Amino acid sequence: MKVAMEYLVMLPGPTNVPNRVMNAMLAPIINHRSEDFRILYRSIIEKTQKLFQTQGDIVLLSSSGTGAVEASVVNLIKKDDKVVIPVNGEFSTRLADLIDSWGGKSIRIESPFGENPPFEKFEQVFDEHKDIKAVYAVYNETSTGTTIRYMDKLGDLCSRKDCFFIADSVSILGGDELPVDKWNIDICLTASQKAIAAPPGVSPISVSSKAKKYIQENSAPILYFNLKRYFKYYQEHYETPFTPALPLCYAYDEALNLIFEEGLANRVERHKRCADAFYEGLGAMGLTPYAKLDARSNVVIAVNYLPGVDDKKFRDLLSNEFKILIAGGFGNLKGKVFRIGSMGEVSKYHVVRTLSAIESALRMMNFDVPSGAINKAISKL
Known part of the structure; x- marks a missing residue:
């Protein structure tokens, strides 16, 4: 074979992974409750903030990108919350379905696959609904090769309307422009195996101070994806609440090194x-x-x-x-x-x-x- x-x-x-990144996984297994891990993890968090271009908190999940998407929903969305989402492909459809299945009410702005809805439709929805909780957007719809080119305007709109802005950036972060703080993105999530060029299994999430405050005050009835628990463990111990995928952390760290060496x-x-x-x-x-x-x-x-x-x-x-x-x-x-x-x-x-x-x-x-x-x-x- x-x-x-x-x-x-x-x-x-997943994409091709550089040899340097693959070889990083050969590092010895360490105690994830040790100072060795805390040093590694702090370094990863700081580099990930730089990658996201954010001052917000970073959570590193040992999961696929879908896990990060689900974490963003179950920590933020409550029963009957109205959530605006453009739907123009398989992954935006899945995300809208997830929001509904969790008890939220998706307001779907649909457009033909391969296209994005006009930005004016978002303004129209806000005129029609005064109690919108969040806007979710799949920045790059992997199923159709379609990228939203007005993410900055969506962030500005959400800021003016005082609602949360969440970006599913699983297939694009590290390959296209994405300044999280500049675009007023409250939760941004991605996965290691795409434009970052690391092995699958690590999914970073950035969380703004506004979103963090809400999550801490409205803790979700969940365990593994409970972001409040991740905030607590990092703040108090520089650790993760559950066992991280250590070899993948080493690989992800080396992939970040390569990104910043290139610029x-x-x-x-x-x-x-x-x-x-x-x-x-x-x-x-x-x-x-x-x-x-x-x-x-x-x-x-x-x-x-x-x-x-x-x-x-x-x-x-x-x-x-x-x-x-x-x-x-x-x-x-x-x-x-x-x-x-x-x-x-x-x-x-x-x-x-x-x-x-x-x-x-x-x-x-x-x-x-x-x-x-x-x-x-x-x-x-």
Whole structure:
């Protein structure tokens, strides 16, 4: 059996992990109630604040990104709370459903998949409802390659209306602009295995002083995701209330080191260049992005299939013949789109190798693909 490390992982998460980050997990297991761990954890929290660009509290959950999403809901939303949420894909739909299942009342601003609703619709909802508790927004809708490009305006609106603003940034933090405090985001959550380029299993959350005060005064009837307990343990002990995934903490810490060695602004610019190259190269092959131009993601490239392309056969070719992993579509988009994760370590090498394999695979399936895609992509790099 061939090992997975032979593959170029161009999924929308998990992504390729640098060797330095993988090797960090070889550090010895330590007592998570020891001074050794407290030193490590304080360092991680400080670096994560820098990554989020926030002065707020940081909670580090040993969970998938979905755990962080759930934590944001069960700690903040109470029965009958009104929550505004734009819904334009699988993950925003799941989040709205979670809010409803927890007892909240989601006010869904729906738009076609691949698009974002006009900002004016949020203002209209606030005019119609005077008791909105929070706005939740999936900053980057992974299922459709769609990014909200007015997060700053949503933060300003929430600040003016004195409601909470929560950003699901699972697939975008570390790959695109996200100044948490500047955009007035009260709770921002992400996951380690996407643009941060660490192994799965660590999910950081930033919490503003306003949200922290509310959570502390309105403790939720939960255990593992009880953020009040995390605040207490960090403040009193510089520890986590439950056993953290120690090897993953070491890996996440090293991934943060790599981010700041490169420089966060440089990292964001690199992601944009690679995304532009993907869109240019794919377009030269006659392939079109699924997301509209003003909502197009720099970290998840969702692409419409050419008529007649068999999804499974195409992705199997990429995997088996070229050792490249990409993702298919979700739900109604299954078989209609494929998705490339352009995040984390992504570079000229990843872009050129992936585009070359896509072009070759389509030709192997007897599709007439124009030449020159690689050169057009390189012009953007």
